[in-house]
Amino acid sequence: MIYFDKVSKVYPPSMVALQDISFTVEPKEFVSLIGQSGGGKTTLLKLLLAEEKPTEGTIFFESVNVNDFPRSKLPELRRRIGVVFQEFRLLSNKTTFENVAFAMEASGRTPEEINRDVPHVLELVDLVEKANHFPHELSGGERQRVAIARAIINQPDVILADEPTGNLDPLNTWEIIRILKKINELGTTIILATHNKSIIDSLGRRVITLEKGKIVRDDKEGRYVL
Amino acid sequence: MxxxxxxxxxxxxxxxxxxxxxxxxxxxxxxxxxxxxxxxxxxxxxxxxxxxxxxQNKVDISVYFRSDALEEEILTMKQSIEQLGEVKMVEYVSRDQAIADFKEKHKDNALILQSLDELGVNPLGAVLNIKAKQPSQYESIADFLKKASQQDNSIIDKTNYFQNKMAIDRLxxxxxxxxxxxxxxxxxxxxxxxxxxxxxxxxxxxxxxxxxxxxxxxxxxxxxxxxxxxxxxxxxxxxxxxxxxxxxxxxxxxxxxxxxxxxxxxxxxxxxxxxxxxxxxxxxxxxxxxxxxxxxxxxxxxxxx
Structure with missing residues (x-):
């Protein structure tokens, strides 16, 4: 489903972020990316979103080369990939409902579909009562749940979560992980970049370890080892 | 959609x-x-x-005619001036009108009115007040009038353009x-x-x-x-x-x-x-x-x- 083929990324003049990365992600997999800060996790996710271009190698998303997408077609690719960031990145002057609805509006869904789907997804992340709150009126955990709702609303094939729990306390962390696991059980592929040892150990899923831009370990039922 | x-x-x-x-x-x-x-x-x-x-409306050229000029001659002159392309309007002030205006203007000045009475005859000539379409066109109108006044037996006494020239130019x-x-x-x-x-x-x-x-x-x-x-x-x-x-x-x-x-x-x-x-x-x-x-x-x- 996702295939990285000998991908390297060099930031000029000579900062090597990724070097000769090759791996495959199958549908419905839950893959964790671990490694130190600056290890290349975020760069890898940016390449998959076509936010940046690889210096060498190719990235396939369902047998389509991501870098062959013309800029005007990128929105179509991105509607099939949901993203969750460490710093939430909600639209500050939109309410919870509008933030989630924005992703649907952007992909041209009808008002009927929006009014049907958004409450349903807000229920899934337990935010129905905060539907009309603005991001600054929500706690960190709540904001991240809004971000997850926004990421899954278009029923993407894959969710990219870049340290989604990095700014959260343990209780909220587990809540987010619980939701991600649930989404995965419903059939969505998840790629999770994280620093959190206990999350990885409790998941017992595939773990790819990056070190200085290279894959040093890829375990089917991995534990957090650096 | x-x-x-x-x-x-x-x-x-x-x-x-x-x-x-x-x-x-x-x-x-x-x-x-x-x-x-x-x-x-x-x-x-x-x-x-x-x-x-x-x-601009206040700027004009006045042509003063000799007091013995005939009214028909003045009106013929008026017509030929009106035919100039630069001219916007020509106003004819007859001798009688001129003296009436003069008296009205100086009605508070007993000395002037007395001297006029003493004189007995109307010393003022008829006047044509000419307005050009553009301020810059007065020069050529003045040229036309100058030529007319240089002819023999010209009925034109004087024009005030050259007295006003400086002021007009400056404006x-x-x-x-x-x-x-x-x-x-x-x-x-x-x-x-x-x-x-x-x-x-x-x-x-x-x-x-x-x-x-x-x-x-x-x-x-x-x-x-x-x-x-x-x-x-x-x-x-x-x-x-x-x-x-x-x-x-x-x-x-x-x-x-x-x-x-x-x-x-x-x-x-x-x-x-x-x-x-x-x-x-x-x-x-x-x-x-x-x-x-x-x-x-x-x-x-x-x-x-």
Missing amino acids: IITNIKRVFKAGVVNFFRNGSVSLATVLISVLTLFTLGSLIFGRAVLLYTLDQV TNIFAVSKSIGIGISLALLIVSLLITFNTIRLAIYTSREEIGVMRLVGASNRFISWPFVVEGVVGGVIASIVATAAFYPLVLWFGPRTKDFFGGIDLLQYYASNFFSFFGVLLGTGTVLGVISSFIAVRRYLKV
């Missing part, structure tokens, strides 16, 4: 405008200042043109210079204030640059991202033009009557009232176009994610 999208874009633009409170307020205030400058320039131009017009110059200086200053002021507004709108959008990136990453197309900003610019422009137009009302209400004499008789209040729609139209058009163009250019920079 298109209609749904248009509705969404409009709604997002208007809602964002009001939710962005202080940023929108700053943009509108700056736009009001720009439009106010523009409005002042429009008023200034009206005052200048009106005053110039008034002064002609002042008209030309004040027009071009006026245009120059107006353009400079306008460009400065347009640039300030443009930059303010750009700054307002700069604060949204990260959110524009997020919108791209959740799959919004460039058009879907940028049009709400343009709508926001339009809303700001419309509000600013209404505020600026309204702000002129108390000003002209107060200034109009007080400056009427100073500006050679133009009533600003009346000018404002009778040109209200074209005045508002110019400000509205400028405000809207400014909002659209600045928003469009500004938002484009942050769409490259």
Whole structure:
């Protein structure tokens, strides 16, 4: 489903972020990316979103080369990939409902579909009562749940979560992980970049370890080892 | 689908405008200042043109005829002058009219009236007052009159052009210079204030640059991202033009009557009232176009994610 083929990324003049990365992600997999800060996790996710271009190698998303997408077609690719960031990145002057609805509006869904789907997804992340709150009126955990709702609303094939729990306390962390696991059980592929040892150990899923831009370990039922 | 999208874009633009409170307020205030400058320039131009017009109307050439000239000869002369392309109007003042005017003008001066009575006959000749279409055309009219007066048996006693030449020349110059200086200053002021507004709108959008990136990453197309900003610019422009137009009302209400004499008789209040729609139209058009163009250019920079 996702295939990285000998991908390297060099930031000029000579900062090597990724070097000769090759791996495959199958549908419905839950893959964790671990490694130190600056290890290349975020760069890898940016390449998959076509936010940046690889210096060498190719990235396939369902047998389509991501870098062959013309800029005007990128929105179509991105509607099939949901993203969750460490710093939430909600639209500050939109309410919870509008933030989630924005992703649907952007992909041209009808008002009927929006009014049907958004409450349903807000229920899934337990935010129905905060539907009309603005991001600054929500706690960190709540904001991240809004971000997850926004990421899954278009029923993407894959969710990219870049340290989604990095700014959260343990209780909220587990809540987010619980939701991600649930989404995965419903059939969505998840790629999770994280620093959190206990999350990885409790998941017992595939773990790819990056070190200085290279894959040093890829375990089917991995534990957090650096 | 298109209609749904248009509705969404409009709604997002208007809602964002009001939710962005202080940023929108700053943009509108700056736009009001720009439009106010523009409005002042429009008023200034009206005052200048009106005053110039008034002064120009006061310039003329007077041809004085010998007191023994026959009225028919003078009228023939009048006709031939009227046929000149430069001439706007010729006014004939007969000898009787001339003496009557003279007496009226000096009715408080007993000495002059007494001397006239003593004289017994009317010493004044008939006069033709000639107005040109342009101040610069008096020269050629004067040339024509000069040739006529140099003929034998000319009925022309004298013309006052060459006495007035200096004054007329100077006025002609002042008209030309004040027009071009006026245009120059107006353009400079306008460009400065347009640039300030443009930059303010750009700054307002700069604060949204990260959110524009997020919108791209959740799959919004460039058009879907940028049009709400343009709508926001339009809303700001419309509000600013209404505020600026309204702000002129108390000003002209107060200034109009007080400056009427100073500006050679133009009533600003009346000018404002009778040109209200074209005045508002110019400000509205400028405000809207400014909002659209600045928003469009500004938002484009942050769409490259």
